[in-house]
Amino acid sequence: MDMNPQQVADRARQLQDRVVPQLDEARQNLVDMNNRVVSFIRANPGTCLLGAVAVGFLIGRIASRR
Template sequence: MDVNSQNLQDKARHLQDTVLPQIDEARRNLEDLNARAASFIRANPGTCLLGAIAVGFIVGRIASRR
């Protein structure tokens, strides 16, 4: 049983070493995307507002078809 426990710990460490950098990279990418989206919205508030209204209208029409 001790060998299986050690093997499981080794696999968990390997998984952690593999997955954590990917999670950190995804977090950085999302932070960058958020910053770019916020910058775009600040530069183009009218366009974004009209887009949000249009999307809301379309979603409302789809939902009311029921």
């Protein structure tokens, strides 16, 4: 299947037209999730700190076994 440069460019544009909106949506979802996480941490700093300590402890225990 030989494609000339114009066909390749057209296929690339079609792919870009499909992918760019999906990337924009994914980026916006990540921004929204980040905002929710930051809001939760600001509202519950003690809980988040204890959770981070617990996760760090578990990772330390797992790492020390090897």
